[in-house]
Amino acid sequence: MLLGCIADDFTGASDLANTLAKNGMATVQFVGVPRGRESVTCEAGVVALKTRSIAPAEAVRQSLEALHWLQAQGCSQFLFKYCSTFDSTPEGNIGPVAEALLDALDVKVAVVCPIFPETGRTLYQGHLFVKDRLLSESGMENHPLNPMTDPDIRRWLRRQTRGEVGLVSYDIVRQGAAAIRDALDHEAGADRRLAVVDAVTNDDLRAIGAAIADHGLVTGGSGIAVGLPENFRKAGKLGATSAAFTGLKGPGVVLSGSCSTASRAQLARHLDRHPGFAVEPEAVLSGATTVDQALAFVRDHIDLAPAVHSTADPDRVAAAQQRFGRERVAGAIERFFGALAHQLVRAGVTRLAVGGGETSGAVVTALALDHFAIGPEIDPGVPALASRGSGREIRLALKSGNFGAVDFYDKALRVLERA
Template sequence: MRLGAVADDVTGACDLAGRVAEAGLPASVLLGAPATGTLDDAFPTDRPGCTVVALKVRTAPVAQAVAESTAAARFLVASGATQLYQKYCSTFDSTASGNIGPIADALAAVAGAAGSVGTPATPGAGRTQYQGTLFVEGVPLAESPMRDHPLTPMRDSDLVRLLTPQTSAPVGLVRWGTVRRGAEAVAAGVRDGHTLVDALTEDDLDAIANAVLRLAPTHPTVAAGGAGLATALARVETRDRDSTGLDAAVLAPVPVTGRLILAGSASAATRAQIAAFGGERHILDPLILARDRDAITRLRDALAAREDPRAPALIHASPDVAAAQRELSAERAAALLEEALGELAAFAVHDLGYSHLLIAGGETSGAVTGGLGITRLRIGAQAAPGVPWAEAVSRDSAGEKRTIAVLLKSGNFGGPGLFTDAWKAAP
């Protein structure tokens, strides 16, 4: 199996790639699909692997999301992918108009498949699906903190109800009782269209993965969901054969010349990580950024004046996100933060020579990698489940290159001590 995944944001791509690599498939992340051609080393001919194309389409207009996802899927198929995977958030982040359904339709068309089979369930991250209801740490989705997400408020926990308005294809459900009977029963329950499957455990995910592979010769499907099912596909691929040489990549050490944490996420997990961090910190307030451009200059000066840049420093968004959104709009507040964090990352790496960056938040990660001119990540060890370090080559405006270590994490992932402990796993 050569697994080709299309991810709707950067941190989701890293989540999937990190877990798949730990399960035994070498993984890399491309930040956007190349405009032309194929990637010669995407899937080495002598072994299986996983390539993830990370897009920034979770909240993009539907037409844009479909166009970019289609291009990414075509690129992966042309590069040798034998199984397409649609990676969306394990909390099913979307609106009534998309984008999960329209992207599922588009990927099925590229694969020549009758639809998709999958689940957002990722038990290791506290996401489970039962009777079609998505639970977050044991709480129904609509009662979790995701209820009040600023961009994709999730007010329904029933995944069939959530997905049905997003697609003209039928939406089906394979319930947990069927899953417990094994892969053959799951495969028999799949119909044309998009099938959501209950999963409470890793064994359930393995049954779904085996069903996807069982269907492939006669009824190929796009696999879809959170990182959990992709990890199960990797486990199934490597379990019954010698996996020598397929372990997660051991990255070459990156000499430590500076450590910086940039946090744009307003999630509960990231807020706890900010609160627990005991080092130097600076606050980015969108209201101040809107009024005073010199605010960025002051932060640049503060970074340049640090006596020991190897000690981690934190720059994070103001905790009063709601006030900024009321005055500026959610889109404007987010754009100001992303632009500022991308600029500060480029300054730290290319002007001050920083070597290690920890980025919290999907939109923030997209802005930072864009500002650094990064196009590919080589995935290494995980600092926490779904939170891998990666090696990247950053390019400045003059084309000068620097190899750096980056950790791009979903706002929802990691324990309170992550900003202090993650450096232990860094290359």
């Protein structure tokens, strides 16, 4: 294993694995830190954690555990992957984890670059944009767990860290790898160990990648991985063959827990053509809506690609959180979807298209999956995945809330079947 990656959620991990595979690295996504099993041969290993919204100290502990496992696999470079919309709170977890990894690896500086041009995430003068909107005006300011109210990544990250945060501005990035390398050396010399690096295009990411070929630690969204495989290729280290991906016929179901603007549009499109079962937080908490009821609904509509969803507009989500508490609502919905996914696979469902990072994490955890083979890209940032769960072969698509075209769910179920 050459490149060891630590992702703070499951959709982000598959997004990163997809980017690495597209750029020529034989890649495997692991579900949590592997334990008690033979290692899987690959060039890039992505350890998917569920640390984005937990206590910072626990996020650090789990991330260091992943780092130590990846070090034992022989990795020479490490990547901490977080969301391209920098999902976090003023307390963390991006800053604390990044600083802990810096200390553990004893490196002087690490890039901070949460961008993904194919989905409109760009960074200019340290400010993060989602298409033509600043992050704080993109809808992310209404995120139910990690509302992003400040687009200045330096300022947001500084609230989470012990040290100062540097910047490599776009005018330097456009000068190429040598200028970026010199700028990063300057930041390290000024004791700014985390340096936000502007980027707008994939060419910018390739230049950054070339500049950090010898960096022990890299941090960013999946886009930062665009430029890393070429370094290993030039060194003559690539050549492993990825495991073949095959589709799987059988029933397909959509599970949507994200409440993003994109997810609401995608769900509405799917419900125009397919039946749906709505999951309200109040009903789940009171016991009025149960997993058995949702399972019965799916069975009754098994040939129609039904959707089970808790997706709602931000005002309804906020009202439920205010009444019952944010953590209680989130926990109840995640447990519901995890238990439902387990029952669905036992009932013979072979394809799951899952919307939302927390929902995806709950589903994968409940299915007790340990690693994924990376298949074809469904939409930018979302690959088809193959694994075995509950004793059965299954195919999954794990979609970050804001990713995917409006027809994503139909497209995903087709790819999972036919690829």
